[in-house]
Amino acid sequence: MGLEIGIEWLTLIMFGSLLALLMAGLPLAFVTGGLACVFLFILGDAQALNIVPSRIFPLMTNYQLSAIPLFIFMAAMLERAGIINDMFDVIYKVLGSVKGGLASATIIASTILAAMVGVIGAAVVTMGIIALPAMLKRGYDPKIAMGSIMAGGTLGILIPPSILAIIYAVVAEQSVGELFIGAVIPGLMLSGLYILYVTVRCYINPDLGPPIPVAERISGREKVRLMGNMSAPLVLIVVVLGVIFTGVATPVEAAGIGTFGAFIVAAIHRKLDWYTIREACTTTLKASAMVIWIMFGATIFVGLYVLEGGQQFVQDSLAATGLGPWGILILMQILLIILGMFLDWVGILLLCVPIFVPIIKALGAQAFGLDDPADLVLWFGVLYLVNMQMSFLSPPFGYALFYLRGVAPPEIPMTDIFKAALPFLFLQIVGLTICMLFPQVITWLPRLVYG
Numbered sequence: 001m002g003l004e005i006g007i008e009w010l011t012l013i014m015f016g017s018l019l020a021l022l023m024a025g026l027p028l029a030f031v032t033g034g035l036a037c038v039f040l041f042i043l044g045d046a047q048a049l050n051i052v053p054s055r056i057f058p059l060m061t062n063y064q065l066s067a068i069p070l071f072i073f074m075a076a077m078l079e080r081a082g083i084i085n086d087m088f089d090v091i092y093k094v095l096g097s098v099k100g101g102l103a104s105a106t107i108i109a110s111t112i113l114a115a116m117v118g119v120i121g122a123a124v125v126t127m128g129i130i131a132l133p134a135m136l137k138r139g140y141d142p143k144i145a146m147g148s149i150m151a152g153g154t155l156g157i158l159i160p161p162s163i164l165a166i167i168y169a170v171v172a173e174q175s176v177g178e179l180f181i182g183a184v185i186p187g188l189m190l191s192g193l194y195i196l197y198v199t200v201r202c203y204i205n206p207d208l209g210p211p212i213p214v215a216e217r218i219s220g221r222e223k224v225r226l227m228g229n230m231s232a233p234l235v236l237i238v239v240v241l242g243v244i245f246t247g248v249a250t251p252v253e254a255a256g257i258g259t260f261g262a263f264i265v266a267a268i269h270r271k272l273d274w275y276t277i278r279e280a281c282t283t284t285l286k287a288s289a290m291v292i293w294i295m296f297g298a299t300i301f302v303g304l305y306v307l308e309g310g311q312q313f314v315q316d317s318l319a320a321t322g323l324g325p326w327g328i329l330i331l332m333q334i335l336l337i338i339l340g341m342f343l344d345w346v347g348i349l350l351l352c353v354p355i356f357v358p359i360i361k362a363l364g365a366q367a368f369g370l371d372d373p374a375d376l377v378l379w380f381g382v383l384y385l386v387n388m389q390m391s392f393l394s395p396p397f398g399y400a401l402f403y404l405r406g407v408a409p410p411e412i413p414m415t416d417i418f419k420a421a422l423p424f425l426f427l428q429i430v431g432l433t434i435c436m437l438f439p440q441v442i443t444w445l446p447r448l449v450y451g
Contacts (some may be wrong), residue, residue, distance in 0.1 A: 005043070007313045014039060014305060019342070028347045029290070033297030036304050043308065055303045056296050063252060064170050069288040070255035071161050074240075076280035077262035078116050079126065081271035083233045087112060088130050090226045100202025100209035102138060103148040104195045106131045110152025111191045114159035115237045124153030124400050128407035141208040142412055143420040144198060150400040150417075151194045151424035154389040157345065159187035160241060161258075164345055164388060166251065167295065168381055171349060172357045176251040177244050181446045182382045189441065190386070190431045197427055232268050236261040245449055291346055298350030306354065314355050315362070325367035329380075332356055333387055333432065340391025344399065348391065353384065368439065375443045379435075382442040386435055390428045393421040 005013070014035065021031045040048045059065065078084065088109045095101040095108070106127055113123050127149045135145035157164050160180035169176040202209035240258040243249040249257065266272040305311075318328050332352075339348045357377065365376040392400040395418045404417055435441050 007309045010039075010043075010308055011305075011310065011313060014301075018301075022342065028344060029293035029297045031297070032294070032301040032347070032350075036297065036300040040300075040304055043304075051303060051307070052300055055300050059170075059292070059295055059299060062170055064166060064176055065292075067161070067166050067176070067252045067255040068163050068291060069284050070252070070259045071163060071166075072287045073280055073284040074255065074258040074262040075116055076283040077259070077266055077276070078233060078236075080276045080280050081262075081266035081269050083116075083265065083269065084109075084113060084126050085130055086269075087230055087233070088127070088134075090230050092131075092134065093226060094223050098199070099206050099211050100144070100198045101211055102131070102135045102140060103144050103198040103202070103209050106135070106145075106148045107152040107191060107194045107198065110149070111155055111159065111188070112234075112237070113152075114156040114187070115161075115241065116233065123156045124150060124403040125407055127153060128404050132404075132408060135209075136409070139207075139210055142416060144201065144208050145420075146404055146408065146412070146417055147420040147424050148194065148198055150393055150404055150421055151427070152191070153400055153403070154392040154428075155187055155191055157389050157392070158183050158190065158385050160184065160244070161251065161255065162385065163291065164349065164385060165381075167291070167346065167349055168353060168384060171353050172377060172381060174377055174381060177247070178378055178446045178450065179381050179385075180241075180244055180251065181449050182378050182442045183385055185441055185445055186382055186386055186431065186435050189434070190389070190428065193427045193431060194424060197423065232265045236265055247449075294344075294346040295350060298347055302351055302354050311355055311358065315359050318359065325363045328359070328363065329368070329436070332360075333383065333436075336384065336387045337390055337394065340388065340398075341394045342397055343391075345388045345391060348388065349384075356380075370439055370443070375439065375447075378446060379439045379442050383432065383435055386428070386432050390425060390432070393425045393428065395421070 017035055018031060021035070022028065037049065037052065040051060088105070091105040091109045091112075092102060095105040098104065109131070110123055110127055113126070131149055132145055136142060156162065160183060162180070162183065165179045165183060166176055168174070169179050198209065236258065239261065240254050243257060244251055244254045263272060266276060302310075318331065321327070321331070323331060336348060336352060339352065343351070357380065360376065360380050361373070365371065365373045368376065368379070370376050370379065392398050395401065398421065401414075401417050401421060405414060408417065
């Protein structure tokens with residue numbers, strides 16, 4: 001055997017070097033995978049490196065994960081076909097006469113977008129390109145405008161079909177369908193909180209978000225006609241989520257249906273050509289490869305840590321704090337929020353969930369006032385998804401902040417983008433608290449569907 005290092009020191013060295021290398025700006029996938037191989041060799045011998053293929057192989061052959069490239073492709077096709085622009089246009093004209101209507105329209109469009117696109121970056125960038133200029137031109141307060149785009153964009157992680165939920169389900173060995181359904185109400189609740197906040201602020205101070213001028217408003221009949229244009233993509237969403245919720249198809253099959261449907265929708269909108277398909281394929285390849293590589297690297301890293309007794313160490317450390325089950329749960333959420341400031345969501349998922357889920361299971365459903373152990377894992381899973389939304393908005397490294405920086409006008413300082421995110425970050429904390437205090441928000445719908 002190689003060196004013997006105490007688990008306390010090992011924890012410090014492994015996670016310390018991980019943070020140091022990430023701060024240096026190296027990509028997460030190669031940092032976790034590379035460090036894991038280095039430590040495997042130091043702690044063991046050449047034989048110990050056999051862990052690497054044995055950890056990666058189950059992921060490579062996992063059927064559930066094939067939904068990821070399919071959902072990304074479906075999103076890329078719809079985006080290339082210009083559906084998203086049309087959709088914002090429709091909602092924007094329908095809600096234009098309300099104070100703060102454009103900001104609400106942005107959030108509603110992002111919510112619908114989230115049901116098509118499981119990827120955050122796409123939603124924030126697209127809305128930043130379409131909605132931000134539209135709002136600034138109408139004299140909206142830049143902070144309200146940018147905040148609603150970033151907050152709306154992060155819903156993609158929660159509202160099904162979310163890619164994060166698929167990976168979580170694979171790592172925590174849980175049903176993807178249940179997790180999707182459990183996330184619906186929290187997702188809509190957060191979306192509602194954002195809209196409420198924007199509307200109230202704009203009614204108190206109409207200068208923040210003035211309604212669009214009367215000359216640009218449209219009649220009721222026009223509104224109905226515009227809604228008709230949106231029918232194809234909306235039918236697609238209803239079909240994809242419908243077959244998952246009714247249990248007719250697994251999420252992977254639903255993703256297949258969605259991908260096929262995306263071709264049809266693109267054809268209806270006369271945007272189906274080789275260029276569109278090739279671009280969508282390239283996007284899919286890049287996004288899927290990134291996610292899967294991070295999974296490979298992180299799973300080896302955590303596998304090694306658990307093997308060296310890390311799981312037990314974390315469990316004992318949490319027990320030693322003397323906190324009850326609720327204290328431990330809150331501590332976990334705080335840890336996730338802090339990690340969310342520095343790491344990206346796939347990394348946090350693969351570093352924390354394999355260690356946290358067994359601890360939560362060990363505490364038992366009774367400790368949190370739940371009747372069913374299955375409810376417990378589902379509840380924790382959705383809490384995790386709600387929490388991960390915050391990582392996109394939390395300074396200093398929230399992804400949404402930087403996605404928006406890329407498309408916002410240069411004269412808007414970065415500090416304004418940070419400030420724009422804060423009220424919505426607070427609303428996410430409110431949402432997370434509601435989901436923690438009232439687990440029924442999460443468990444009610446899956447129970448209804450699955451009985």
